[in-house]
Structures are given as C-alpha cells and as structure tokens.
Amino acid sequence: MNNRNLAVIYHSAHGHTAHIAGHILAGARSVPGITAHLLQAEELTRTPEHLRDYDGFIFGTPTYLGGVSGSFKTFMDATGRLWKSHALKGKLAAAFTVSSLPSGDKQSTLLSLFVFAMQHGMVWVGNAILPEQHAGVPEQEAANRLGSWSGMMAQAGHSAPADSFAPGDIKTARMFGTHVAETLLRMACSEQMETST
C-alpha cells in the first residue's frame, strides 16, 4: 500500500498552537505508512487547491473569543471553491485548539472545525483517549487531562512561554497524532480491501 499523506494545518500568533502542532506531527510520524506534513494555514489560504494532495487533515487554531482565530477562518473561507466541487469529500479530518483558560470555550472552536469538516463531506476523528487522572496519574501529567473527545485541547497559561504546557498536554498531543494517523491507515486498508474484492 502507498504511503498516506496527512497534513497538520495550523495558525499560531504566539507559538503555543505551533508547539502543540509539532508534537501532534511527531505522533503522526511515528506511524509507519504515514507521511505527515506541517503547514501554516496562511500559506494554504493562498493555495487551497493543495489540499487535494492529502488524504487527511488535523486542523489547529488558538481559541479566540470562543472560536477559531481570524487567520484560520480566512483559510477556511478560502476553501469555498473546493466545497463547490466536493473536492475534499471522504478525506479524514480531526482538530485541536489551544487557549489560556481551563475551559475558555475551546469546545466552541472544535465545533466550528467539526462543522467545517462536515460541510466538506470529510470523515471526523475524535480524541479517543481516556483521562488518565481517573487511573491515578497526577492531573498535570495525565493524558487527556482536559477531558475532550471531540478533538484535542491544550491549555497554555496567560502570557506563558510558547512551550510551557503541562506534560499531560504534550503526551495527549502525541497520542492524538498517532491515533489520527492510525485511523487514516485503517481507512486506507479497508478501501483497498473493498477495491480488491
């Protein structure tokens, strides 16, 4: 089977979302058979047709006022022509967001990204990780400590350096990248079985 192309597409004004995107990328790249790319949303705003080259996407944005950032929304709107031809139908989609407050309305951002993916006819993948604090892991070190399953969430303290995340959020980012990549491969395998029968 040919390698599957996965793109982590993000916007980050101050580096926090970029930091998490890098860990998600590393998780995705740990899966043999996946070629994972890191792309800035601003670049794709100019060349949205390049989205055709990928089998799946992980979208990432900071949460701004309970939604995606302006730069990420500009990227989303630039895909309108692809929507008209349903060019992205059937591709895999997943999402993450970073904000400074424990809740900060991050769920609302993930829902916007979910609706965006559904309008394009994509197939949504969540964050299938049980919160490890329930198994006795200290909360700051626990995978999915923020308890988000529709997509991945991470929290960076207000005005904190771009790499100052709880170890649990870094662990979650890596596991999330791996999970999406493995799901993409499973999807590719079943497509291949269908075409060969």
Ligand SMILES: Cc1cc2nc3c(=O)[nH]c(=O)nc-3n(C[C@H](O)[C@H](O)[C@H](O)COP(=O)(O)O)c2cc1C
């Ligand atoms: C205009 C603006 C709106 C924001 N709105 C929220 C918000 O609704 N909830 C929240 O928790 N943090 C909010 N924040 C904080 C950012 O989400 C946070 O600083 C994030 O880490 C920025 O990511 P970046 O470093 O990748 O740009 C906001 C920041 C800005 C600049």
